Amino acid sequence: MDNKVQEIFEKLLQFNSSDELQAQQAQLEALLTQIKDEMQMLIQDTHFGKDQYYLQQFERIADSKKRLDQVNAKMVKIQQRVDVIEKRFIKLSQ
Known part of the structure; x- marks a missing residue:
């Protein structure tokens, strides 16, 4: 059980790469x-x-908007994965 909890925490720590995506978005x-x-x-x-x-x-604006939308979509996917991991962690900790 402790190994699974540790594994989950390690996976959560790996999602800190979302900070990089947030920096790109900024x-x-x-x-x-x-x-x-x-x-x-x-x-x-x-x-x-x-x-x-x-x-x-105008082309630069369109390209920037497109890249921003792509980064936002990636961040949503990452957040969804984090939510799934959190739900699993909650189930395991109960």
Whole structure:
């Protein structure tokens, strides 16, 4: 029984890699915020939409959003796995 409990705790500790995903998510959110701020400045420009630079900025925003969504999906999957492990631990400890 003690070996199983120790094994479960070790598996829970391995899920600390979700901190890395959270750091990636924070970086992506910061990048997205920076790009949005730049876009606000560009919107104020009178030649909005005519320059290739603007189109590249839109592509960067779309790519960043896509990566952020992927990271969020990974975090949800990890959380689901953690929940399953916690339920197993609760059953074993009762």
